[in-house]
């Protein structure tokens with residue numbers, strides 16, 4: 001656990017936004033399932049992406065770095081797909097804390113009919129999996145968790161079928177099935193039984209499948225038709241910049257500086273590009289370029305944000321709300337409680353430690369904005385998005401912010417503190433004993 005004392009009073013400069021974590025998971029998986037060798041450009045190895053890379057390697061995919069491997073920078077890699085005949089049984093795959101890795105690789109293991117033990121850390125196995133357990137029971141798939149161990153073993157073979165799946169627990173269950181069902185012997189259907197949240201992540205999955213020549217039909221997120229016996233074909237792709245990460249720097253610029261975020265394409269299908277609309281509605285005037293977005297310090301006011309389709313933006317939008325005139329309301333955010341931390345509790349408690357006025361509701365937040373916060377001691381709850389949001393709050397804190405478990409950022413953005421310093425931030429290790 002690393003504690004940092006941070007402040008960012010005048011964020012200023014240019015930052016190259018790291019590649020999208022969601023798209024990187026998808027490209028690695030599709031390339032891993034493909035016949036032939038794919039070249040993937042611009043992949044950064046955060047902890048979550050290392051988990052997926054190691055997962056497809058465990059299944060038998062071969063990865064080669066093109067150029068020197070640098071851990072917190074984007075790399076280009078060649079991926080040679082899995083050969084069914086070579087897949088070992090009884091594998092163990094470490095998903096670390098990555099919900100995407102776990103929920104994407106489980107159905108793939110079952111499409112190949114292999115026994116796999118998934119292990120992980122933090123809250124990974126406290127996050128829901130019951131949507132899959134219902135499928136397992138229907139398909140006679142054996143599954144068990146060892147007593148008190150954060151693990152899940154699955155064994156059995158998925159059959160082509162109609163899969164009735166809740167759409168408002170996690171879109172990752174649907175994405176996972178979309179990767180696996182094209183590999184089965186016959187056609188399948190996914191029918192969503194409740195309204196789908198996080199829809200854009202399903203779009204990213206379907207986009208990735210298309211790049212690798214796999215077709216699924218989306219009937220308005222109510223039904224997905226998937227033909228069986230499809231073959232993933234190798235493809236060369238470049239991963240675009242990550243709007244969920246860009247959101248932190250766009251917020252920092254709006255709160256008190258001038259920041260240009262490079263590697264953000266406004267034509268992206270990422271749902272979190274909604275951050276640009278949110279800051280605009282709050283009163284900022286982002287300048288949108290071909291591959292960059294520039295923001296300046298702005299007088300912002302509160303807004304109402306529906307978080308159902310953009311859950312990962314909530315921590316940073318809460319920071320923006322805490323420092324904007326009037327009231328900000330965040331609605332339909334109940335699923336934030338089943339992420340790396342209970343993000344509604346974590347962000348409301350920690351921002352209130354900094355002096356914000358914030359009320360936690362069952363599925364949302366109400367925030368009364370202030371001009372400045374006080375600063376002080378906070379905890380990331382071992383959650384990367386909470387750590388990064390609290391760091392950005394320091395733009396408008398009278399005193400430094402001391403963040404416990406600041407190293408949580410490595411889950412998605414290992415270079416975050418380097419970029420924080422590049423943009424004018426001051427960072428020092430903090431020792432509570434001193």
Ligand SMILES: O=C(O)C1=C[C@@H](OP(=O)(O)O)[C@@H](O)[C@H](O)C1
Nearest residue numbers: 022100170171172198201311312
């Ligand atoms: O598919 C993905 O890449 C993701 C889907 C979202 O999860 P939910 O569908 O559970 O909201 C998002 O919160 C997560 O960070 C990444």
Ligand SMILES: C=C(OP(=O)(O)O)C(=O)O
Nearest residue numbers: 097098099100101312339
């Ligand atoms: C929730 C997240 O990721 P995952 O679900 O893949 O753990 C996240 O990155 O905020």
